[in-house]
Amino acid sequence: MDHSTHTQRPTGRALTRLAVSATLHCLTGCAIGEVLGMVIGTALGWSDVQTIALAVALAFVFGYAFTIGPVMRSGLSLRAAIPIALAADTLSITVMEVVDNAIMLLVPGAMEAHLDSWLFWGALAFALAVAFVVTVPVNRWLISRGKGHAVVHAYHGGGHGGGHGGTHEDGDRRTADAHGADQVRHGHH
Template sequence: MDHAPAPEGLTGLAVSATLHCLTGCAIGEVLGMVVGTALGWSNLATVVLAVALAFLFGYSLTIRPVLKSGLPLRAAIGVALAADTVSIAVMEVVDNAVMLGVPGAMEAGLANWVFWVSLVFSLAVAFVVTVPVNRWMIARGKGHAVVHRYHGGGHDH
């Protein structure tokens, strides 16, 4: 039987889960924004690429350690989908909304500090918004709580 973590540990777990999510999202987001901006793509095309890559990298960072626990690929993908989908989605909605909302950020270009400061700011805001979402999910045995069942090589059957 799975037990929810003690309330005092929830915030720490949520911060940890959100940092994990932020890592994958940031890799995908930065890569997507850089590629889309460098190629002169529209804001929509750039955001779509950034979001797709954020999900790809976010899921990949979860799948890899779960595979090491001995779970087959299909099951590891299921764990990643259960663990990360809501967190990545919230983070991507917030960070892209902020990025699009900063005047001139998307048009600034890669050599302009406005682009980079806006991107870092958007990811920071997304982190702050996503921590309580992850805390709420972990308290209910959802989200990243699913991944923790596979840490240490053991897993539920």
């Protein structure tokens, strides 16, 4: 049964602002993991495949952690927060990582550059910026359908929605978002 009519989903500029906010949130976790993975792999002289594998793994760890933490602070257990984070961030992080790492591989010499090289840091910054631009429409599409960060929104205390206060609409959205999280936990999409 589709309960999507229980909530008024954002549209237009509000939807775009929410998508940008969700993407910045995702970018923060991904960037920390990505930079850490690239720095470790490069410092240890690992191959491109090993370095990228570590960077991607850490990007997912940090990306999910940046969602799980606030969800748990809202009162949910770790066990309940994990599926919410997976539902909210998996597609966004995946798109960001595919774009980011593809660019790092395509920029000549970027993966071989040393950590003290402007080429390494410039390519990484450029890759993350492009990944952000590509991921915003993905998050916008997800949120417009009540997926992605729309599921986690209720647990952030309205932090991604621009401070609506405690309106009836917010209560309805929290109820619908909580129901969406229940559906995710129980395997219904």
